Amino acid sequence: MEQNTDTGPKAKRKDTIMELIIDTADLDAIKELDAFLTIAGVTTNPTIITKSGKSPEQAIGDIIDYLAPDQKLFVQAVSTDFDGIVAEARRVAGLRDKNSYVKIPVTREGLRAIKAVHAEGIGVLATAIYSPEEAFLAAMNGADYLAPYVNRMCNYGDGVEAVCDLIDMLAVQGMEAKVLAASFKNVDQVHKLILAGIPAMTVGPDVIRAMVDHPGTEIAVNEFTQNWKAAYGRETLFA
Secondary structure (H helix, E strand, C coil): CCCCCCCHHHHHHHCCEEEEEEEECCHHHHHHHHCCCCCEEEEECCCHHHHCCCCCCHHHHHHHHCCCCCCCEEEECCCHHHHHHHHHHHCCCCCCCCEEEEECCCCCCHHHHHHHHHHHHEEEEEEEEEEEEEHHHHHHCCCCCCEEEEEHCCCCHHHHHHHHHHHHHHHHHHCEEEEEECCCCCCHHHHHHHHHCEEEEEEEEHHHHHHHHHHHHHHHHHHHHHHHHHHHCCCCCCC
């Protein structure tokens, strides 16, 4: 029998395409990026919503009004006790007919709440994750998505490597939870996790723009336009 010695990125190919999610409550930024990119949804958190300049109800409502039904919305619980988290999770689940997920931090109360709301059929994104172990335990409790804070984890070691370990841990154990990496500081962190086969990531508008707006591309386009105009006196393909 021929042995498969394929290694590297080709060995990690999968059937599903990574979900790219925008991490913001800025409706203008959501509209801007969704117009030319394939965006799977929007994540928010309490800090992001406070920066929107709107009431929580308005900020969340505006996003809901804009999103297509198949785009996902992730809203974080603010309460920190079990009963409060569960109550807020139920409210989040009722915001839309489908594709609404409650974000729950992986504290002891949060892990308890993840078990409870999962049993009710509510979608959960376990968040504020700083280690693969925290994430794995949340997956065992039924979390659908796991949000490790990549850049913040770099304060305690190699955040990218830790997330890669988490991906492997879930695969080895046959867990269905998806890693939805969060807290990116630069494009290189995004690059490495895409290469590692990350199932989903939520990225702030500034980092997404940096992924798109490479200065070399603008230089090349300007050169093409200038050469064309010099030769044909116009900036369009056909007269």
